[in-house]
Amino acid sequence: xxxxxxxKEYSNNLMFRMKEEEYETLSNExxxxxxxxxxxxKIEGLKDIEPMYFPFDLGNVELRCDEPIKSIESDxxxxxxxxxxxxxxxxxxxxxxE
Amino acid sequence: MVSNIxxxxxxxxxxxxxxxxxxxxxxxxxxxxxxxxxxxxxTDSYEHIESDSILNGIPYSLKDNFSTxxxxxxxSSNLLKSYVPAFDSTVYEKLKxxxxxxxxxxxxxxxxxxxxxxxGHTGIVKNPCNESRMIGGSSSGSAASVAAGVVPFSIGxxxxxxxxxxxxxxxxxxxxxxYGRISRYGLFNFASSLDHVGILSKTVTDAAIVTDILxxxxxxxxxxxxxxxxxYVNEINNDIEGKKLFYIKEIIDVETEDEDVKENIxxxxxxxxxxxxxxxxVEEVSFDKSLLNAIxxxxxxxxxxxxxxxxxxxxxxxxxxxIEGKDYKEIMINTRTxxxxxxxxxxxxxxxxxxxxxxxxxxxxxxxxxxxLIVEKMNELFNKYDGLILPSTGGIAxxxxxxxxxxxxxxxxxxxxxxxxxxxxxYPSISIPYGKVNNMPVGVNITCGVMKDALTLNIAKKLEExxxxxxxxxxx
Numbered sequence: 001x002x003x004x005x006x007x008k009e010y011s012n013n014l015m016f017r018m019k020e021e022e023y024e025t026l027s028n029e030x031x032x033x034x035x036x037x038x039x040x041x042k043i044e045g046l047k048d049i050e051p052m053y054f055p056f057d058l059g060n061v062e063l064r065c066d067e068p069i070k071s072i073e074s075d076x077x078x079x080x081x082x083x084x085x086x087x088x089x090x091x092x093x094x095x096x097x098e
Numbered sequence: 099m100v101s102n103i104x105x106x107x108x109x110x111x112x113x114x115x116x117x118x119x120x121x122x123x124x125x126x127x128x129x130x131x132x133x134x135x136x137x138x139x140x141t142d143s144y145e146h147i148e149s150d151s152i153l154n155g156i157p158y159s160l161k162d163n164f165s166t167x168x169x170x171x172x173x174s175s176n177l178l179k180s181y182v183p184a185f186d187s188t189v190y191e192k193l194k195x196x197x198x199x200x201x202x203x204x205x206x207x208x209x210x211x212x213x214x215x216x217x218g219h220t221g222i223v224k225n226p227c228n229e230s231r232m233i234g235g236s237s238s239g240s241a242a243s244v245a246a247g248v249v250p251f252s253i254g255x256x257x258x259x260x261x262x263x264x265x266x267x268x269x270x271x272x273x274x275x276x277y278g279r280i281s282r283y284g285l286f287n288f289a290s291s292l293d294h295v296g297i298l299s300k301t302v303t304d305a306a307i308v309t310d311i312l313x314x315x316x317x318x319x320x321x322x323x324x325x326x327x328x329x330y331v332n333e334i335n336n337d338i339e340g341k342k343l344f345y346i347k348e349i350i351d352v353e354t355e356d357e358d359v360k361e362n363i364x365x366x367x368x369x370x371x372x373x374x375x376x377x378x379x380v381e382e383v384s385f386d387k388s389l390l391n392a393i394x395x396x397x398x399x400x401x402x403x404x405x406x407x408x409x410x411x412x413x414x415x416x417x418x419x420x421i422e423g424k425d426y427k428e429i430m431i432n433t434r435t436x437x438x439x440x441x442x443x444x445x446x447x448x449x450x451x452x453x454x455x456x457x458x459x460x461x462x463x464x465x466x467x468x469x470x471l472i473v474e475k476m477n478e479l480f481n482k483y484d485g486l487i488l489p490s491t492g493g494i495a496x497x498x499x500x501x502x503x504x505x506x507x508x509x510x511x512x513x514x515x516x517x518x519x520x521x522x523x524x525y526p527s528i529s530i531p532y533g534k535v536n537n538m539p540v541g542v543n544i545t546c547g548v549m550k551d552a553l554t555l556n557i558a559k560k561l562e563e564x565x566x567x568x569x570x571x572x573x574x
Contacts, residue, residue: 002451010447014406015413015427016434018443026444029506033448036395037461040468043388051466052473054291054321055277055524056548061320072184080181080417089415091426 002030101303102250103156113146116155116199120144123157123201126248129574134224134233136242138162139170139203146199152307154197159243159252162203163210165284166190173286174206174218177418177437187284188316189253189295196311201249204239208439210255210288211405212236212504213263214496217441222498226574227268227538231495234264237298241268244298246574251299251308257288258397259490259517261296262529266541267495269531269567271558273297273305275551277524278323280309281316289404290321292397292521302530302559306330309551326549333552334559339377341484341557343544345370348387349488349512359492359513361535366489369532369542372564373487380487383479390512392468397518398506399452399465406449412437441504473523480525480547485557488516490529490541520545526554531567 004023007030011018018026040046074087083090110116124140131137139162148154160166163173165183172178186194193200205218215223215238223238225231226246233241237254241264244252254261256274265272274296282293295312297305314325350366352359370380414420414433421432438446452461479486492513520527525548529541542561546554 007447010450011443014434014443014446014450015430016438016443016446017431018440018447022440022443025440026447029444029448030451032506033395033398036392037399037464040392040395040464041460043392043464043468043471046464046467046471049467049470051463052470052522053466055473055522058278058321064317076184078416079184081415082420091415091429092424094425 100301102300103304103307106156106250107152110155116146117144120157120199123248126574127202130243130246130248133574134226134242134246135221136204136223136239137202138172138174138205138220141201147194147197149195149197151196151311153311155199157199157201157249159202159204159240159249160190160200161206161237161240161254163206163255163286164190173209175208175437176219177412179219179419181417188281188318189312192312204243204252206238207236208442209286209409210236210257210260211445212441214504217439225268225495231497234267234495236260237264240298241265241270244270244300248574251297251304254296254298255285256294256296257292257401258521261298262490262517262527262543265298266490266529269539271299271302271305271530273528275309276526276548278321279551280312281319281322283316283318287408289401290408291404292401302555302562303331303334306334306555328552330552330555334555336556338557338560342379343485343487344381344383344479344483345487346385347382348385348390349516352492352511352513356493358494358535362489362540365533376564385475389472393518394515396465396468399461402445402449403452403462406446406453469522472519476519476523484553485544485546488543489513490517490543494535494538494540517543524548526551528554528558530558530562532565
């Protein structure tokens with residue numbers, strides 16, 4: 001059982017707000033989801049199984065040589081930022097004083 | 099009809115023809131958008147690189163979660179509604195170099211997290227086969243643009259069934275090759291261990307033609323596979339006599355009052371009889387029902403956990419639809435509050451809960467353990483059989499019914515969600531249309547073992563010939 005207050009704490013940590021009625025929907029979904037997982041947790045011998053992070057062994061994973069490669073220019077990368085100055089994204093000052 | 103691509107190609111003799119086709123396609127795309135809302139962006143400039151590829155001059159559409167340098171790419175999210183990428187996805191780059199002509203970016207369920215086509219920031223996508231019905235998702239606009247006859251193929255992404263299900267609901271082909279067969283570089287991550295690039299087309303041949311162009315190792319995607327050296331389009335006409343298929347009893351044995359589901363299952367058994375008549379063995383196998391019943395819970399656990407982490411970069415600061423605030427934290431909160439729809443927020447909260455240290459063992463790792471058990475059992479079956487065959491869905495495309503369809507619910511049929519197995523194991527998997535129920539198209543799904551992409555397309559092509567599906571045309 002997850003309380004509405006706990007759900008609010010999660011959304012707060014995730015840095016967004018939700019409406020009161022949305023928490024009701026979410027709470028119902030948690031009941032459904034946790035019911036599914038309770039069922040899953042009862043599957044015999046599960047704890048001895050190795051978790052599967054990828055569909056199959058990606059045998060060909062290779063790291064590239066440690067050499068500089070061409071990347072995009074910072075001016076270009078910053079084109080999507082709303083407030084930019086001297087190659088940096090500007091946010092409001094968080095420390096008082098000059 | 100063997101191939102829309104080849105049919106179009108035969109009419110293209112020079113640059114003038116290609117430009118003419120582009121202009122005609124843009125007109126169709128605009129009509130399609132008025133009727134079905136398939137596109138976020140319809141291209142306003144003609145860009146074509148001459149090539150000797152079979153795709154030279156062929157128009158196509160691209161799901162709006164693939165990066166296209168200089169072209170708006172929104173993920174159908176308000177948070178990214180003015181985002182213009184600074185680089186190309188590998189898929190877009192390969193199609194561009196093959197001479198294919200992009201005509202538009204298609205609507206998806208926001209950030210590809212949904213299966214209804216109702217959560218994109220530009221509105222709901224309607225099904226060209228019946229406008230009162232959903233087309234499914236998340237590759238909703240891609241499916242609509244092909245089903246409506248605007249383009250011969252579209253590119254989508256498939257994390258649970260997001261290419262195959264909308265294809266099934268709209269009477270077209272939806273194919274996702276083996277995990278890593280096509281590079282994911284520049285595709286917005288949803289759940290990285292389940293995400294596949296997929297192709298939507300009218301015919302199996304066209305899906306093979308496009309996969310041949312897109313496949314291959316990409317140094318920019320460490321999960322991409324080395325090319326298998328097979329030209330799939332050359333293998334699709336092989337004889338499949340003597341092949342062995344299976345279906346899973348526990349998935350098809352449905353107790354339901356839904357007449358559409360009953361009719362679909364009847365159609366499926368009729369198809370099985372036809373397949374047996376061409377010398378293909380089809381056997382019923384039994385699969386541990388406790389594992390099958392764990393599919394949806396495991397899928398939500400893995401996908402929500404991965405997506406919460408993957409999308410934490412959407413802050414509105416370096417890019418995105420920034421909403422101002424008194425400090426950077428308030429900017430992020432304002433941006434994410436206004437930028438994400440309710441559904442996305444609910445999925446992120448679930449993912450965050452799953453990833454919390456004290457919950458990981460029971461919620462995340464146990465889901466990954468279930469994934470292994472299912473995949474190991476499937477691999478055993480693929481050692482004995484060439485492929486799995488099942489209806490792609492239980493019912494037909496749902497009617498629009500408010501916002502309920504994407505809420506988690508205990509009322510679900512295994513038959514509606516079994517294609518997730520293809521993502522758990524990274525298997526090549528295809529849905530092809532095989533008939534109509536209640537005057538709506540239904541699809542049949544073929545899934546084969548990992549790396550058996552050519553075989554999957556080959557079986558699908560032979561079934562396509564056997565079925566002779568005539569769903570009618572829904573031209574705009």
